[in-house]
Amino acid sequence: MNKAFVKESDGEDDDDVPALPALPKGTRNYMTPAGHTRLRDEWTQLMNVERPSVVQIVSWAASNGDRSENGDYLYGKKRLREIDRRLRFLTKRLEIAEVVDPALQPNRDQVFFGATVVYMDRAGDEHTVTIVGIDEAEPLQGRISWVSPVARALTKAREGETVTLRTPAGIEELEILEVHYPD
Template sequence: MSKAFTRETDGDDDDDVALPPLPAGGRNYITPQGWARLRGELLSLIDEERPKVVEAVHWAAKNGDRSENGDYLYGKKRLREIDRRIRFLTKRLDIAEVADPSVHHGSDQVFFGATVTYADEEGAERTITIKGIDEAESGRGEVSWISPIARTLLRARVGDVLQLPTPAGAREIEVLRVAYPAPEAH
């Protein structure tokens, strides 16, 4: 068989990118800042990074044998990665439902976007911020709104004692503080 009709794959070329699961109803809540960050990444990929890689691949393609041309092979692989990320971001932004947490500023009830301080049975306090699936960063104390802790806390109020399901069994937690960002002045 001619090499021209074979396709080598590195195993991660799937067009159907598996999206993190959304609960029934298909809502993909995201904060305005998270939406702006994802949209900024998408526009940067489309307007800046992809054209640079296309130019590099075009240049490398003119340098002869493509089968042993590292610049060409790497460029094509990078182009597939960029295109995959563009498809992913486009799909996620299409189903995104922007929810501004500042509308709840001053409330003591937990909704999407809340920063919640709670205490566990031993009295250890933890503070988390409930964010969208595509924007939550655990290293910054952010959790997805579909995580077990967020689902337990949603709709609770300061002073409520809740049962948090864990692999070791239910644990009692108490909501101590709820805060939201202040609305932006226009």
């Protein structure tokens, strides 16, 4: 049966595979100014530099004749699909972005979006995390998403308070040692 009549993919063009985690339903895409700038710069780089370069290569390769065994053409088309997929993703994320500047937070003794928090776990280990947007999260660098369990447990707490974190391993108490925001 012709592929046009069935809803199957050959795996090359999976447009619905997100590059980053999806936003929870009914939430806003909060982002720091730096995170928003980073996504906007990536979109600009892809649209104005990389995509035109790849289009030029594909055009040149297509003019060489037989496309079935033309590596430049095949790779270029694949790279073009990847770039277009990423551009669509970035466009959607930037359209719904709500930029929140943590430096303007009036309640600087309380944990909200953009706060850097130092806390101690049950084992006595200190951890430092910054609560950022989903698209900015880098857990290994201490940048956690505002929808993560740790961030949700810390949100609205103040220095010196103890909060409860529910994990698959059980309930853990976290003592907040320090809260600060960028200037």
